[in-house]
Amino acid sequence: MSQPVIRIATRKSPLAMWQAEYVKQRLEQIHGDITVELLPMSTKGDVILDTPLAKVGGKGLFVKELEVAMLEGRADIAVHSMKDVPVEFPEGLGLHVICEREDPRDAFVSNSYKSIDELPQGAIVGTSSLRRQCQLRALRPDLEIRDLRGNVGTRLAKLDNGDYDAIILAAAGLIRLELSSRIASFIEPEVSLPANGQGAVGIECRTDDEQVKSLLAPLEHQETRYRVLAERAMNTRLEGGCQVPIGAFAQIDGDQLSLRGLVGAPDGSQIIADSVVGNKQQAVELGEELAEKLLSQGAKAILDAVYK
Numbered sequence: 001m002s003q004p005v006i007r008i009a010t011r012k013s014p015l016a017m018w019q020a021e022y023v024k025q026r027l028e029q030i031h032g033d034i035t036v037e038l039l040p041m042s043t044k045g046d047v048i049l050d051t052p053l054a055k056v057g058g059k060g061l062f063v064k065e066l067e068v069a070m071l072e073g074r075a076d077i078a079v080h081s082m083k084d085v086p087v088e089f090p091e092g093l094g095l096h097v098i099c100e101r102e103d104p105r106d107a108f109v110s111n112s113y114k115s116i117d118e119l120p121q122g123a124i125v126g127t128s129s130l131r132r133q134c135q136l137r138a139l140r141p142d143l144e145i146r147d148l149r150g151n152v153g154t155r156l157a158k159l160d161n162g163d164y165d166a167i168i169l170a171a172a173g174l175i176r177l178e179l180s181s182r183i184a185s186f187i188e189p190e191v192s193l194p195a196n197g198q199g200a201v202g203i204e205c206r207t208d209d210e211q212v213k214s215l216l217a218p219l220e221h222q223e224t225r226y227r228v229l230a231e232r233a234m235n236t237r238l239e240g241g242c243q244v245p246i247g248a249f250a251q252i253d254g255d256q257l258s259l260r261g262l263v264g265a266p267d268g269s270q271i272i273a274d275s276v277v278g279n280k281q282q283a284v285e286l287g288e289e290l291a292e293k294l295l296s297q298g299a300k301a302i303l304d305a306v307y308k
């Protein structure tokens, strides 16, 4: 039989390329006799990176072209940051593997200050995430939050340019790009909850492609899957889209999964936070249960106001 070939459709951003390269290397390590090729593509989302995403249709823009390539048989898999993966998949495609999670925390990045606590009154912090903004504002109402877009390198360049006193990024992206020396400090989940799925990479492929699915299977990481399933289930039940003031973070201890979640007003004036604990086998149910708890405490009104 001929040697199997897997073609990875990927965006061209450095982080996307790193993640595709990571999956390529792992596949080659595990299956000596395999050829893995990268198919870098430009997506609509990359072309309009400077437009506020909420206005142009959201993160789905980054995956559409990759999905079309898989459906047309030009590529076999796509590698995604789990926090950017929409809830629904096109017919014929599914997220079949979740890899081991990198550090899920947010990182505080600054050339002048070591932590949020050290920031002087009225300091300017860059982030375009409503989740980061609302938790930061609740903690430090004096800070001025300014929009910050672009890929990781662009964001760091804007900080270095003096546009901000500090910026907040996902630690995982910096670590993967060997930029962890830029992390002034990690923001603990107790201070600011990460986004659902942050730090985890998932692999999408054709649902009926049994050969590819069995080649991918060894990359699956059970514990990460339970955690991300719980976090995503919470978001799904809250009908959280991609640009939402929602944080979710699951941890596992033995068979026990604990999940914390919050919904906040973007200006930080209101934050609803709660948690649930249960068996990890019930990850999805736990996520839904936590969403119900948050909804019963008023999360719906906050989210409706954001989507309006």
Ligand SMILES: NCc1[nH]cc(CCC(=O)O)c1CC(=O)O
Pocket (backbone or CB within 6 Å): 081, 082, 083, 084, 152, 168, 169, 170, 171, 172, 173, 197, 198, 199, 200, 201
């Ligand atoms: N929204 C963009 C995005 N998608 C995934 C990551 C980082 C890596 C990850 O969370 O796995 C980032 C950058 C950031 O938020 O700083």
